[in-house]
Amino acid sequence: MNGTAWRNARERAAHKWEKETGEKAPMGFRRVRVHDMKHTFGRRLRAAGVSFEDRQDLLGHKNGRITTHYSKAELSSLIAAAL
Numbered sequence: 001m002n003g004t005a006w007r008n009a010r011e012r013a014a015h016k017w018e019k020e021t022g023e024k025a026p027m028g029f030r031r032v033r034v035h036d037m038k039h040t041f042g043r044r045l046r047a048a049g050v051s052f053e054d055r056q057d058l059l060g061h062k063n064g065r066i067t068t069h070y071s072k073a074e075l076s077s078l079i080a081a082a083l
Helices: 004-021 034-047 052-059 064-070 075-082
Strands: none
Touching: 034 052, 034 064, 052 064
């Protein structure tokens, strides 16, 4: 995930972005990491109401604390729960 294949894939994606949009790919797009996508996936699963056990399986975690780390609650959900 952190080797040259991943870096090459990001560069190909950035070039495709530039070709299709005519704009330079955003730096965040060029530097996205697998780790970033795992956090996004975990948070979106939680926001969609996917159970903890299913999130743990989908994220491939054996330790529940790791699943919790990757699927934090959205701030707006916490504020709504506190009101």
